[in-house]
Amino acid sequence: MTEQPMVRFDNVSKRYGSLTVLDGLNLDIARGEKVSIIGPSGSGKTTVLRMLMTLETINDGVIWVEGEPLTHMQRNGKLVPADLAHIRKIRAKIGMVFQSFNLFPHMTAMQNCIEAPITVLGMKRADAEARAAELLDMVGLSEKKDHYPSQLSGGQQQRVAIARACAMRPKIMLFDEVTSALDPELVGEVLEVIRKLGREHDLTMLMVTHQMGFAKEFSDRVCFFHAGKICEQGPPNELFGAPKNERTRQFLHAVLEAG
């Protein structure tokens, strides 16, 4: 092994009662790598992100972030379930953008972006505001900084949510179907921000998406999930151009037909 992966899923399983959502997932993601996850609904692809963000517990296996276990901690050479302090330490490296934006509705765009830097990172208000102003500028919303989420369009809300996640300086960014709740004409502005983020920041990105065109153009690797497993993965031109697996072919055919 040459370099430690940024994220490693080591034989991770997730079950709800008798339903197995993820079945022994093994997946390494390199530093700075952009990985897209595609697949039919119910294939477990969103669960991958939610487990990494610690929004879901896992039933088996270990998730590693930069060589440190996220869900566990080492004690006397053994891995035991992690306590909250450990989880929060590792979780600080990860940020997430949600399908439904999840901005705080009682706070302005600016307040949304400085809440966590002040209360979690202990930044001074002035520093946090300066940083948030830069980020809101990056997502093209400098003029909207004092607007409340209800005064912004879906695309603008999602761009604020991206700025808010960036304000915590994560090393890994998770995008969970971030354009699925948007009107078609607003999808482009959000994807443009993600492209810019990919170019200008040394971020490892993991995204669940239905935007096949964007996945093809943006990612270094695409993983096709089916029934809780990675069915096929590879560089986008291979996976989209010459899928080897029959299920991948069927899925891509159905999606491209519809799109």
Added chain:
Amino acid sequence: MIWDWAFAFEILPVLASAAIVSIEATLIGFALAASLGLVLAVVRIAVPWTGWTISVLVELIRSTPLLIQIFFLYFVFPKFGVVLDAFTAGVLAIGIHYAAYCSEVYRAGFDNIHRGQWEASVALNLSAWTTFRDIIIPQAIPPIVPALGNYLVALFKETPLLSAIAVLELMQTAKIIGSETFRYTEPMTLVGLFFLAMSLVSAALIRSLEGLLNRRTMR
């Protein structure tokens, strides 16, 4: 004539100073109810294993009469070495009783917060304390102000129960005036009117507070 205006004006100052005791009991009792209720509701979510204990406690308090709880604090607690004066015991009982109701109101308020708000708080690595203080509580409170306000008025109307342990609030004072002068019409009517007036005033205040909060949050 049944109604004697001169007598009514004569007892008014005495009743007015007793009214202050009633209002004090209401304000302190409700402050206790609102804050203890919030603590119960927050602890129930933040420390899951306390859920069962808190449910039982709340159910126990809500399912027994307030008057019995007042008597318990005033007459039974001294047997265990906890001696409280009548006002303290009474206000404490009222506060705890209504805290049980308030905690259910807060719980409903928390249940109405979209799951995504909790998840965004996790993703931003906020502590549980910050999540409640800055994200959940500010969103949960405005919609439940009317329900909390109803309990404020209800609590206020139950303060005459304190007369049972001889706290010199309105009711007790009116009863004393009645038994000394054998005239109950004026004192009881004045007490009733006072409660009516105060209840209407607090209802109006709560409505304007509600309007204010709605304007602030619905932008």
